[in-house]
Amino acid sequence: MLLLKAKQIHLTSLKKKVIKMTGPKIYTKKGEDGTTGLFSGERVNKHNIRIKTCGNLDELxxxxxxxxxxxxxxxTQNTLITIQQELMSIAAQLSDHRAYEVSKKKHTLKPTDKNNVVFLENQIDLISKELPELKNFIIPGGYRIISHTHLARCSCRKVERLISELNDKESVPNVIIAYINRLSDYLFTLAIKFTYDMDVSEIKWIS
Incomplete structure (x- = not known):
């Protein structure tokens, strides 16, 4: 009897701690036809190049x-967080053909500018000063953090290709193209840094 009473008290205590979620539900059912909404309200197919680009930015x-x-x-930890913040911003800027200009005019979010690109270049230079000159192509691998960084680099290259394709159809700000290009360079440099920090032997590709 005492054990049953204790369980009832425990369950009552747990129920009091449950916080009810308020606001709109996570699902809208609007995407069940294979379309999704843009910043403008226009609906497009989920395989639309703009949607692919934003999806791959999310993956990166x-x-x-x-x-x-x-x-x-x-x-490095702080730099990666800064990059993640900027990738969220870029995805928002590319969410619609008008989003970048609207964000500049209405200050709804800080658009990517040359300072963001320079930030990455400075980080690359900072790391490179501590590394020996790279004379060979390197086979990716050696340790999980190194492999994960190379995977991020490959994902970044995929984003770059998609942005290039999007730019063929609808204009993409040059600074965003430059940022993603520089980000792949940063991730490559970071992977090499981790290799040396962990004293992992590189496997050089020799043709």
């Missing part, structure tokens, strides 16, 4: 988040 962001799960120096 996840890969970078996975890199952050590993132990690393504070500057």
């Amino acid at each position: 962001n996840v890969w970078i988040g996975m890199i952050r799960n590993f132990k690393m120096d504070k500057n």
Whole structure:
């Protein structure tokens, strides 16, 4: 009897701790026809190049988040968080052909500018100063954090290709193209940094 009473008290306590979710539901059922909404309200197919681009930006962001799960120096950790924030911003800017200009005029979000590109270049230069000159292509691998960083680099290259394709159809700000290009360089440099930090032997590709 006492045990039953204790269980009832415990369950009552748990119920009090449950926080009810308020607001709109996570599902809208609007995408069941294979379309999704843009910033303008227009609906397009989910295989639309703009949607593919934003989806792959999301994937890239996840890969970078996975890199952050590993132990690393504070500057690298903070740099990766800054990059993730910017990728979210870029996805928002590319969510519609008008989004970039609207964000500049209405200050709804800070548009990507040359300072973002310079930030990546500075980080690349900072890392490169501590690394020996690279004279060979490197076979990716050696340790999980290194492989994850190379996967992020490959994901970034995929985003770059999609943005290039989108730019053929609808204009993409040059600074966004430059940022993604520089980001892939940063991720490559970061992978090499991790290789040396962990004293992992590189496997050089020799043709």
